[in-house]
Amino acid sequence: MAVDTTKNAVPFEMAQIPGPEMAKAYNTAVIGAIVKKAKRPLLVVGAELFEDPVMFDKAIEIGKTGVPIAATAHSIKGFVERGYTDNVTMIGLHPLTNYLRFKDWQGLDGKGQYDVVIFMGIFYKFASAMFSALKNFNRDIKRVSIDRYYHVNADMTFGNLAFDPEKYHEAIDEVIAKLAA
Amino acid sequence: MAVDTTKNAVPFEMAQIPGPEMAKAYNTAVIGAIVKKAKRPLLVVGAELFEDPVMFDKAIEIGKTGVPIAATAHSIKGFVERGYTDNVTMIGLHPLTNYLRFKDWQGLDGKGQYDVVIFMGIFYKFASAMFSALKNFNRDIKRVSIDRYYHVNADMTFGNLAFDPEKYHEAIDEVIAKLAA
Amino acid sequence: MDKMEGSFSVEDMQNVQINIGAVVKEVEEWDQPMGPFPYPSIATLRDWDFKLINRYRVFYSPICDRCTLCTYGPCDLTGDKRGACGIDQAAQQGRIVLLAVLMGCTAHCAHGRHLYHWTLEKFGDLPFKMGDEILVDAPLTRTITGTKPKTLKEFGPVLGYVEEQVAQLLACTHTGQEGNYRDFESKALHAGMLDSLGKEVSDMIQIIAYDMPRGDEDAPLVECGMGTLDKNKAILITYGHNLAGSAEAMFYAEDNKLWDKVDIGGVCCTAIDNTRIGEGLGYPEEIQTKYRMVGTKAKIAGAMGWWRKMVEANVMDCVMVDEQCVYTNALEECQEKKVPLIATNEKIMLGLPDRTNDPVDEIVDDLVNFRMPGVAIIDPIKAGEVGVRTAIAVKPKRADERKKAFITEEEFKKYAESCTYCHSCQFVCPPHIKIGDVVQEAAKGNLEPLSSTYEICVGCRRCEQACPQDIPILSLYAYANQEYIKNQKFKMRAGRGPVKDTEIRRVGAPLVLGTIPGVIAIIGCANYPNGTKECYDIAREFVDRGFIVTTTGCMAMDMSLYTDEDGKTIWEQFPGGFDGRNICNIGSCVSNAHIHGAAIKVATIFAGRNERANYDDIADYILSKVGACGVAWGAMSQKAASIATGFNRLGVPAVVQPHSVMYRRAFLGRTDKKEDWEIIDARDGSRVYCEPAPEHMLYVAESVEECMLMMAKLCFRPSDNSQGRMIKLTHYCDISMKYFGCMPPDWPIYVRHASDLPLKWKEDMMKELESKYGWEIDWKRKAILSGPIRKSDVSFDPTNIERKIRVKK
Amino acid sequence: MDKMEGSFSVEDMQNVQINIGAVVKEVEEWDQPMGPFPYPSIATLRDWDFKLINRYRVFYSPICDRCTLCTYGPCDLTGDKRGACGIDQAAQQGRIVLLAVLMGCTAHCAHGRHLYHWTLEKFGDLPFKMGDEILVDAPLTRTITGTKPKTLKEFGPVLGYVEEQVAQLLACTHTGQEGNYRDFESKALHAGMLDSLGKEVSDMIQIIAYDMPRGDEDAPLVECGMGTLDKNKAILITYGHNLAGSAEAMFYAEDNKLWDKVDIGGVCCTAIDNTRIGEGLGYPEEIQTKYRMVGTKAKIAGAMGWWRKMVEANVMDCVMVDEQCVYTNALEECQEKKVPLIATNEKIMLGLPDRTNDPVDEIVDDLVNFRMPGVAIIDPIKAGEVGVRTAIAVKPKRADERKKAFITEEEFKKYAESCTYCHSCQFVCPPHIKIGDVVQEAAKGNLEPLSSTYEICVGCRRCEQACPQDIPILSLYAYANQEYIKNQKFKMRAGRGPVKDTEIRRVGAPLVLGTIPGVIAIIGCANYPNGTKECYDIAREFVDRGFIVTTTGCMAMDMSLYTDEDGKTIWEQFPGGFDGRNICNIGSCVSNAHIHGAAIKVATIFAGRNERANYDDIADYILSKVGACGVAWGAMSQKAASIATGFNRLGVPAVVQPHSVMYRRAFLGRTDKKEDWEIIDARDGSRVYCEPAPEHMLYVAESVEECMLMMAKLCFRPSDNSQGRMIKLTHYCDISMKYFGCMPPDWPIYVRHASDLPLKWKEDMMKELESKYGWEIDWKRKAILSGPIRKSDVSFDPTNIERKIRVKK
Ligand code: SF4
Ligand code: SF4
Numbered sequence A, B: 001m002a003v004d005t006t007k008n009a010v011p012f013e014m015a016q017i018p019g020p021e022m023a024k025a026y027n028t029a030v031i032g033a034i035v036k037k038a039k040r041p042l043l044v045v046g047a048e049l050f051e052d053p054v055m056f057d058k059a060i061e062i063g064k065t066g067v068p069i070a071a072t073a074h075s076i077k078g079f080v081e082r083g084y085t086d087n088v089t090m091i092g093l094h095p096l097t098n099y100l101r102f103k104d105w106q107g108l109d110g111k112g113q114y115d116v117v118i119f120m121g122i123f124y125k126f127a128s129a130m131f132s133a134l135k136n137f138n139r140d141i142k143r144v145s146i147d148r149y150y151h152v153n154a155d156m157t158f159g160n161l162a163f164d165p166e167k168y169h170e171a172i173d174e175v176i177a178k179l180a181a
Numbered sequence C, D: 001m002d003k004m005e006g007s008f009s010v011e012d013m014q015n016v017q018i019n020i021g022a023v024v025k026e027v028e029e030w031d032q033p034m035g036p037f038p039y040p041s042i043a044t045l046r047d048w049d050f051k052l053i054n055r056y057r058v059f060y061s062p063i064c065d066r067c068t069l070c071t072y073g074p075c076d077l078t079g080d081k082r083g084a085c086g087i088d089q090a091a092q093q094g095r096i097v098l099l100a101v102l103m104g105c106t107a108h109c110a111h112g113r114h115l116y117h118w119t120l121e122k123f124g125d126l127p128f129k130m131g132d133e134i135l136v137d138a139p140l141t142r143t144i145t146g147t148k149p150k151t152l153k154e155f156g157p158v159l160g161y162v163e164e165q166v167a168q169l170l171a172c173t174h175t176g177q178e179g180n181y182r183d184f185e186s187k188a189l190h191a192g193m194l195d196s197l198g199k200e201v202s203d204m205i206q207i208i209a210y211d212m213p214r215g216d217e218d219a220p221l222v223e224c225g226m227g228t229l230d231k232n233k234a235i236l237i238t239y240g241h242n243l244a245g246s247a248e249a250m251f252y253a254e255d256n257k258l259w260d261k262v263d264i265g266g267v268c269c270t271a272i273d274n275t276r277i278g279e280g281l282g283y284p285e286e287i288q289t290k291y292r293m294v295g296t297k298a299k300i301a302g303a304m305g306w307w308r309k310m311v312e313a314n315v316m317d318c319v320m321v322d323e324q325c326v327y328t329n330a331l332e333e334c335q336e337k338k339v340p341l342i343a344t345n346e347k348i349m350l351g352l353p354d355r356t357n358d359p360v361d362e363i364v365d366d367l368v369n370f371r372m373p374g375v376a377i378i379d380p381i382k383a384g385e386v387g388v389r390t391a392i393a394v395k396p397k398r399a400d401e402r403k404k405a406f407i408t409e410e411e412f413k414k415y416a417e418s419c420t421y422c423h424s425c426q427f428v429c430p431p432h433i434k435i436g437d438v439v440q441e442a443a444k445g446n447l448e449p450l451s452s453t454y455e456i457c458v459g460c461r462r463c464e465q466a467c468p469q470d471i472p473i474l475s476l477y478a479y480a481n482q483e484y485i486k487n488q489k490f491k492m493r494a495g496r497g498p499v500k501d502t503e504i505r506r507v508g509a510p511l512v513l514g515t516i517p518g519v520i521a522i523i524g525c526a527n528y529p530n531g532t533k534e535c536y537d538i539a540r541e542f543v544d545r546g547f548i549v550t551t552t553g554c555m556a557m558d559m560s561l562y563t564d565e566d567g568k569t570i571w572e573q574f575p576g577g578f579d580g581r582n583i584c585n586i587g588s589c590v591s592n593a594h595i596h597g598a599a600i601k602v603a604t605i606f607a608g609r610n611e612r613a614n615y616d617d618i619a620d621y622i623l624s625k626v627g628a629c630g631v632a633w634g635a636m637s638q639k640a641a642s643i644a645t646g647f648n649r650l651g652v653p654a655v656v657q658p659h660s661v662m663y664r665r666a667f668l669g670r671t672d673k674k675e676d677w678e679i680i681d682a683r684d685g686s687r688v689y690c691e692p693a694p695e696h697m698l699y700v701a702e703s704v705e706e707c708m709l710m711m712a713k714l715c716f717r718p719s720d721n722s723q724g725r726m727i728k729l730t731h732y733c734d735i736s737m738k739y740f741g742c743m744p745p746d747w748p749i750y751v752r753h754a755s756d757l758p759l760k761w762k763e764d765m766m767k768e769l770e771s772k773y774g775w776e777i778d779w780k781r782k783a784i785l786s787g788p789i790r791k792s793d794v795s796f797d798p799t800n801i802e803r804k805i806r807v808k809k
């Protein structure tokens, strides 16, 4: 049975309540489908993957389904160590989000702006703020979180899974399965 | 069948999102039961009743079940006109809430502080702020709204029924029935 | 504040150097000795503040439970939680209140500072003379700083003091500074006092520089309303608070004889100040010839709340904005209607190119040809010229725009019919207009709801933003109200300026004794809970009852839009003096300082108190003896918060409208706590439990009816003599009977003696006192034997300040 | 700012009156002509600001989508919605940024104003002399105001200017004022500049008044850490930023020979400033005998982030708080531990009774007998005496408290075992410590997690508030770290003060050419994303690499808590000069101004530019030629926002920690927009597309690794010569290889010429440039033929300001 990723849909930092527009928590099938359907998806991964290194392998699996990866902070190291850098680009989350908010940016590969960004493994408050930047200043991009937190400023997110690593891994695997299908 | 008063549980003024603690919408049976169970309930009615005068009659019905009434703004006039002033006290909402927040206040009748306050027919933003005052500064009092709005700073509220006066009247009647039972 | 010490060189005396150890303000022909608190700092008047807030409990209603002010946040402060920095909800609310009051305070003092620099630059230093009828000429300056400026320049140190204190106070809002709500409130009260001072300086400067009326109860009646703008001329709108640029536009029109080509209409306080410009007759002779003023030639387009209605009505060809209360998307709104906009003040530059140093011709050419939607010109003279010339030159180019001023009938129908009755609009409308219903009716051809709610709408455009059908609701309003707009022509009295000493002499005793039942100060903005008419209703109610009614700013403009049976506005109905059954338009927002001034002058002129550097004593006098009450029924901005807080520190209570819960804080008394109402008798230091008079300091009323009742009540003072108390009680009970259908339940607490009782209910009241409240009545003598909180005592001298005790008993 | 005109009378010359038309500051022995922008007003430097923000795009990440600032609110501004006042989300964010920067700015300038009044009162006016090695003595004052104070008093008008501008700027945040985000940011940059100026004035005043080191690279090493406080003595903690009261406590201890009875330990910047107090040797002779200073006798208890850990460790007998960065529940926390608290500054009064005018004996008696938890004493001298005497007298009474400093083993077990592993704590912990797990381990007897996360915990107490079991988590921490607390004894270098002219002469050329790869300024507070150690790591990384490393405030204290293999702190490892491979502790937060000062002095002393009233020119020089980068890795407060913004206006980029998204705004460059990087060659006015150097102005890094990489990158400047660029590129790539495992993808854009390439990768890099980037390489000459953004040009004179063009081509 699929993991229920819609539970615990309260901000991971409790006081993070921005206003009337707040994310909905979805299950893995829906999120997987949205990413799969995307024309120009971008997976953005951060340095929290180092705290749970198996996540690098999962990120790589996602990468292998054809989703390009932006490796923020020093997370590129995890990919280098695993010998997978094909469609992985090292870039800071802050400048990346700055580029994302401009409609005329041409993407990391020069081929055009993205339509869906997927965040994973990023310091909670930073990710939340970057989602907020996009939510307010470039509403053309769909904001998806597949992190272990409920992300209030995303469009689509999981509920909090931070205290159940296994379930979280399972959920990611389900998303990967959906993408690979 | 009972009116579903738990729908449309979003703040009537959309941007009224105070933080992590927000009201839950309940059905009329639960709300009726809470008020009935109260040792020292107080019904607080405001000047919006003049916009829907039948509500005065309903307030009086509630009063007749033994719940004392604080008539804020000039709403006392509606009771005077209907010849019902038994347990109705004229007082401003602002000083009333100020008294309510002090644990040592002895109530309008000098018999002690209230344990449940029920708001009805009060200008939305004002009611919301007064609920907020109690929510933050006297958490001993249960805050109940039976107004036609979802009241984010209450403990218990209806969802928004503002655009369906009939349903709203029905809901109030259900509460009255529960109280009178 | 700098003590202005140091070494200086004097212009034109290049080689003379004067080394001065300490330069102090000259002590001059002022018989008053320096009081205890010149230039009070944050903690100086804290004792007074604590007296106030011990009686008037600080009441908070948080609008947001969180704090997001530092990187530890967001913190949830709900209930008894504390932020990471240790702050609790009460202190956090106090902090936000302090911030808001400082925002308001600086809006005023920064305005004053701009006028200070500008008028000195334009006119040079002018003598500060308010005329023979105003000898107590800058009461707040005197009371707070202990100084008595003799020229405009001498207001410089006063502004410097305000600015220094503002910086100190703003610092207190930094994370990890003040931590207690009582001290935040004391600081907010300090900021409120500074606000009043900043306003006084601002208005005094412009009165002198622009030769405005110095307390003229017969100030001229001026044209007011959208309908007064002459469509045959180019219409230049000057919008904001600071007349510098607007005045120059008028001078330019005057010098170049362009009044037949251009109509200048003001919006917001600039509107009022435009009409206060004098003829220059008040100038010293040597400059009277140099600067020609224009007199009352501008029109009042309307108050701040009418701005977007004016936009929709397309009544302007060019707009100059200056500072304060300018809708921040004015540029976008004007651009849409092809109305060039000129930003004339550093505070509002709207991202526009700064053309201050470009030639006028080039700028006008760019604007007239719509090469840019607007420009910033920080030089008032240049801005004024550009404004007038652009308006005139752009008018023909706007002919098409003018024609399509309103949407067509077809458009109107199309829009109205596209409404899906989804209610989205109704979730966001501040005054809760049922817009969905209104639009549905419009679709059926019934325009009445659009007419009857036109004045209730505050023009916030939230409905338009929420509407999924993109219905331009304000355009529907404009369409349905074309006739009204065309005929919106009324008369308003131009701002008269300060209250004269002679007027104070006349009303001092009746005020303190209560026989004039009170001063009602109607101030503030355009965010009405239920339409502009209520400000007229309030004014009318109290002036009719013989109160002294004063008003300023947007309230003065909005109440001018209503007439009595005879078609007369309130200004035509009543005279403009500071007296019972009079209504004065004091002036613009900064003129509010003169209401404080009048209260201070009751203490000084009537009661002979020294005001010099003696703030708490004066405030104590006012709190105990001057029945005055402010009301801000459409209060919008942070300035309203600072104004009210400034009134409060001076002992004047205020009532505000229900949206004002956004201010988060009130000062409310507890009548169930006898000990809160202990007052000192200055005669012998004895302590007397008094009736709660006034009961509250800052009060939110839910309806206009409650507002009026509360204002009547908040005019009670311990000093009322029996006749005065009787009059006040009569109005209080009468308003209650009129709007509430019954007596107010607390009337007995204001009764000290049978002669306090209103004649018309005297008998019944005595019976009720006996039967319901158990008072002992001597029916033969019609006397009350026991019952009242205190006994009537004509020579009771109430105070809250220990040092005022004359003989310790 | 007042021009200080008017009529004055001179003390001791009662009947002389000098009427002066216009008094202007004397123009004295200063060879520089007045520059274009003395005392710039809001709009004066707007062109410069717009240049910055055109290149460094304003990036907002709203923390709250709503606005609640006026009675129209709350307004939802999400996406393209506007508030009722017309404001859009971007402008609203700019408004909040401006507010935050003003809060920070006033914290500093209000501090300076207090010191100004106090030092003038205590010491009288003192000559402003920084010694022979610092002739460019107040670089920000000179650059911004165009004046050159000769005495302390002459800083008065500078403060007056800051305050006036602050009031103007705060007014702009009022509803209906500024409406465009770009102008809000220009205003915020103005406020940031004012902040830097206020800091300079503050620190200059205290340097002179308290005879602090004037640029001493050998400033003494002082004791730092909780373990240095001598438990055999009474321990008086002075906490905050303003040493006035703390210094008086020290003087009192000195004068009364009480140092064997009392230890005075500072927390926060007061700690640093305590240790900067000199011996009085820098005084003019006539006052040297009058005021005895104490020298370095106080101890550094710790940085702001350690406060609650100190509370839990019970290392104090009495606390004096002054201003800024004081946890607002200090009183409650002290009261719980029976530690009397004295509030010594008007800004923080905590609701305490104001005992300023009471006799010392009475106050001490009340405190020592716990009759009240604390008092406010606004007189520094009295406060200092009360502090020392209370600490000594209360110590024996606190014997019981001292004994139960830590919870007992049983209590510890009981608490730990009561944890239900509910995770509530983990939803609120800012650094995301898995406290539930930590406590669970503790219950099992494993204290290691409590030890290893002790420094990561920022002491916010959110977990304690969230815990349904009421587990006192910080007490568990204290219990588990008793040994560490006892042994927390390190050495820190006392603040040295400004950079000397001689130092600038030495490093000027290498800095501009790049051969010293940069100045790294490590500033700020205690809200670390991942523990205090990271600030040590950053410092160590860059000082090791030969950068000039400077630090101030809490960062200086926190990095002192770590040692190398030899047990040496960073201060013992490296010398304290302003030079490569040196690390200087400049001083407290206000000393940050000297970092701006050093950058300015590179322009003036090394490059011979006139700084006088020439801000934009100097900032342009710094932006183009001085490789400097600030980092605020624990940035907490609004002051950090104002400091960073002040750096930015002067052309210095800054990197901040991830919690800093709370500041909402960044300035980020777009390297994909060639046109953004067009720079003028001052030689002939030609336009050159440059590499993005520096690429960003304000940047949030996600991890300390990214922070270090970015700092190395942000030290690039267009003026680097080949050797300099080669060195910088080497560090940039090297840090990337070290922490990222690969080269940074953008290294090629910094290559202009083959000699720019790091020697150790030169060959490989050239190959990659050819193969991957398609650059043409002449392999024989090892030369790059085409590819770079621009060609290498040793005499390129980059500028962004038109008026700097020498010959128009
Ligand atoms: S200022 Fe205090 S309450 Fe506000 S976010 Fe910062 S720590 Fe939290
Ligand atoms: S513009 Fe008028 S009708 Fe629309 S929401 Fe605002 S107040 Fe209501």
Ligand code: SF4
Pocket: C418, C419, C420, C421, C422, C423, C424, C425, C426, C435, C436, C439, C466, C467, C468, C469, C470, C471
């Ligand atoms: S939001 Fe628009 S469509 Fe919906 S009810 Fe209102 S006017 Fe009609």
Ligand code: SF4
Pocket: C241, C268, C269, C303, C304, C324, C325, C523, C524, C525, C526, C552, C553, C554, C555, C589, C636, C637, C639, C640
């Ligand atoms: S009354 Fe209010 S809206 Fe009108 S000008 Fe004054 S502050 Fe602005």
Ligand code: SF4
Pocket: D067, D068, D069, D070, D071, D072, D073, D074, D075, D082, D083, D084, D085, D086, D087, D175, D176
């Ligand atoms: S200031 Fe503007 S955005 Fe904020 S609450 Fe008021 S109207 Fe709304």
Ligand code: SF4
Pocket: D428, D429, D430, D431, D432, D433, D435, D456, D457, D458, D459, D460, D461, D462, D463, D464, D473, D474
């Ligand atoms: S006190 Fe320490 S452990 Fe507790 S929430 Fe704050 S940072 Fe985390």
Ligand code: SF4
Pocket: D418, D419, D420, D421, D422, D423, D424, D425, D426, D435, D436, D439, D466, D467, D468, D469, D470, D471
């Ligand atoms: S909140 Fe308390 S009980 Fe729950 S996991 Fe944390 S420490 Fe344990």
Ligand code: SF4
Pocket: D241, D268, D269, D303, D304, D324, D325, D523, D524, D525, D526, D552, D553, D554, D555, D589, D636, D637, D639, D640
């Ligand atoms: S570094 Fe930060 S916390 Fe420390 S004293 Fe300075 S501003 Fe305060």
